[in-house]
Amino acid sequence: MSADGRTLALDRMREAGVxxxxxxxxxxxxxxxAAGATGLIAESDxxxxxxxxxxxxxxxxxxxxRSALDATVVITLNGGLGTSMGLxxxxxxxxxxxxxxxxxxxxxxxxxxxxxxxxxLPLVLMDSFSTRDATLEVxxxxxxxxVGDLPLDFLQSQEPKxxxxxxxxxxxxxxxxxxxxxxxxxDLYPSLLASGLLDRLLDGxxxxxxxxxxxxxxxxxxAALAAWFAGxxxxxxxxVCPRTEMDKxxxxxxxxxxxxxxxxxxxxxxxxxxxxxFMDADTHPYVNTNNLWFDLERLRAMLDERGxxxxxxxxxxxxxxxxxxxxxxxxxxxxxxMGGAVELFEDAVxxxxxxxxxxxxxTTNELxxxxxxxxxxxxxxxxxxxxxxxxxxxxxVKDHYGMIGDFDARFPAGPPSLVEASRLQVEGDWxxxxxxxxxxxxxxxxxxxxxxxxxxxxxxxxxxxxADQPQ
Numbered sequence: 001m002s003a004d005g006r007t008l009a010l011d012r013m014r015e016a017g018v019x020x021x022x023x024x025x026x027x028x029x030x031x032x033x034a035a036g037a038t039g040l041i042a043e044s045d046x047x048x049x050x051x052x053x054x055x056x057x058x059x060x061x062x063x064x065x066r067s068a069l070d071a072t073v074v075i076t077l078n079g080g081l082g083t084s085m086g087l088x089x090x091x092x093x094x095x096x097x098x099x100x101x102x103x104x105x106x107x108x109x110x111x112x113x114x115x116x117x118x119x120x121l122p123l124v125l126m127d128s129f130s131t132r133d134a135t136l137e138v139x140x141x142x143x144x145x146x147v148g149d150l151p152l153d154f155l156q157s158q159e160p161k162x163x164x165x166x167x168x169x170x171x172x173x174x175x176x177x178x179x180x181x182x183x184x185x186x187d188l189y190p191s192l193l194a195s196g197l198l199d200r201l202l203d204g205x206x207x208x209x210x211x212x213x214x215x216x217x218x219x220x221x222x223a224a225l226a227a228w229f230a231g232x233x234x235x236x237x238x239x240v241c242p243r244t245e246m247d248k249x250x251x252x253x254x255x256x257x258x259x260x261x262x263x264x265x266x267x268x269x270x271x272x273x274x275x276x277x278f279m280d281a282d283t284h285p286y287v288n289t290n291n292l293w294f295d296l297e298r299l300r301a302m303l304d305e306r307g308x309x310x311x312x313x314x315x316x317x318x319x320x321x322x323x324x325x326x327x328x329x330x331x332x333x334x335x336x337x338m339g340g341a342v343e344l345f346e347d348a349v350x351x352x353x354x355x356x357x358x359x360x361x362x363t364t365n366e367l368x369x370x371x372x373x374x375x376x377x378x379x380x381x382x383x384x385x386x387x388x389x390x391x392x393x394x395x396x397v398k399d400h401y402g403m404i405g406d407f408d409a410r411f412p413a414g415p416p417s418l419v420e421a422s423r424l425q426v427e428g429d430w431x432x433x434x435x436x437x438x439x440x441x442x443x444x445x446x447x448x449x450x451x452x453x454x455x456x457x458x459x460x461x462x463x464x465x466x467a468d469q470p471q
Contacts, residue, residue: 004168005034005168006027006034008160008168008169009159013159019190019191019194021190021191021194022159022183022187022191024308024309026183029334029336030162033167033314033316039313039315039316040271041269042271042274043274046254046256047254048255049252049286051286051352052349052350053228053350053351053352054352055225055351055353056354064227065224065227066223068231069226070119071206073121073208074209074210074221075126075192075209075211076213077211077213078153079126080131080214081130083323084362084363085407086402087404090134092131095371097217097370097375097384101138102214103135103214107123107145108382109221116381117223120148122148122150123152124151124197125152125153126153126185129158135153136153148204154191154195154197155191156182156185156188157191158183159180161319162333163331163332170331172322175322181333184315186312186335186336186337186338187338189310190308193303198303202296202300207295208226210226212289215361216290216291217359217370217384218355219289219290219291220381225239225351226293232349234345235298236292236293236344236345237348237350238262238291238292238293238342238349238351239289239350239352239353239358240252240286240289240350241352241355242287242354243285246365250289251266251337253265253286253288253342253350262343264342266337269313288339294341310341310344312337312344313336313340316332316335318330318333319331319332355389355390359386363398363402364402364403364404368396368407368415368418368424369418372416372419373415374387374388374392374418392423392424394418395423400430401426409431411432413433416432416436416438417436420437420439421439423443424438426444427443428444430448430449431450432451433451433452433454435453435454438456439456439458440459441459444457
């Protein structure tokens with residue numbers, strides 16, 4: 001391993017104009033990585049953690065809710081390009097329901113809450129260099145979104161990808177942009193500090209932040225939760241919800257046996273042989289939604305005490321420098337999760353919420369659900385809610401449906417009706433016609449074909465149409 005790897009990486013970051021808090025954070029993680037840290041959290045070192053509070057039990061005092069929302073800033077993570085789904089632009093600009101994008105719906109949700117409660121409630125996006133220009137162009141359609149002199153966005157940092165063999169910054173002349181990566185959404189905290197936004201918010205009388213991912217349209221800044229958090233005195237709260245069969249990528253909160261602190265454990269922090277425990281819904285029945293609430297004053301004090309560095313748990317992410325070319329140079333991306341900050345607050349608490357607040361789109365499986373009649377969009381609040389409980393399970397074979405271009409080509413007339421379905425499993429290359437209806441649990445086999453217009457797919461056969469197999 002090269003002793004110069006750390007120096008070379010920091011030099012590159014300095015030349016690229018990366019902020020000092022972000023560089024200091026990277027250096028702390030680099031040292032752990034170089035010392036052999038894996039970031040793994042063993043099942044034997046933790047125990048299940050159940051939510052201390054349930055959203056359903058909270059009562060809403062209108063005055064308290066109004067006061068809390070007026071002191072809250074909504075921060076939405078918008079740094080992703082959705083490359084795992086074949087997108088070249090911001091994932092937030094992907095049409096998700098009735099022709100509206102993630103970004104459209106997010107903005108409208110916030111504007112509706114402002115009007116309902118008569119509060120400021122600014123929305124600020126954490127963009128990346130890859131998403132900023134396209135995102136700000138779209139936000140130009142919403143001139144009423146700006147609040148005072150607060151910006152509409154701030155930039156997350158970037159860091160070099162490191163060669164897996166010696167931890168030096170990778171070189172990729174074919175596309176130098178691929179030499180860089182985002183440091184995970186744990187970069188929220190140093191970027192808030194370095195951008196000056198944290199201090200501007202505090203100076204403006206904002207006390208609390210509600211943070212979520214832009215691809216989770218259930219993450220509305222709820223009035224009851226805002227009032228509860230403001231009155232709780234807690235520095236940090238994380239929303240968790242019941243696990244379903246489709247929750248394969250998300251992490252969960254556990255309690256560390258050594259000190260009793262809440263800890264976020266993600267899939268990348270779990271050894272392959274322990275994934276059976278990680279995914280056990282009986283042992284760990286709740287998943288982390290990545291909907292977070294924190295006290296801005298407490299965060300500022302913590303950053304002051306720690307020289308601007310929050311040493312969040314390391315996530316060691318093994319990739320190839322070109323994610324579309326598995327034969328390209330193996331690299332390590334140093335990452336952290338913003339939810340990892342839960343262990344830094346001794347009074348952190350988890351709050352149980354329903355699936356209504358967690359509708360993430362990580363794959364085209366979830367996208368098909370959100371585009372279908374399973375979900376309804378309220379034109380007054382712009383909340384996206386499920387019309388059935390539980391929502392059906394969708395499992396589309398990745399080879400034919402994993403990329404958005406392939407996915408759209410196989411649903412040229414839009415998604416089938418899934419409101420009467422319990423499961424849709426597609427194992428082959430099937431193209432769906434118009435007005436297709438799925439009832440119960442349906443599997444379409446590996447042979448592939450076309451589901452013609454007007455077909456009702458049901459267990460054991462079809463009605464009112466048929467599925468053609470290729471000749």
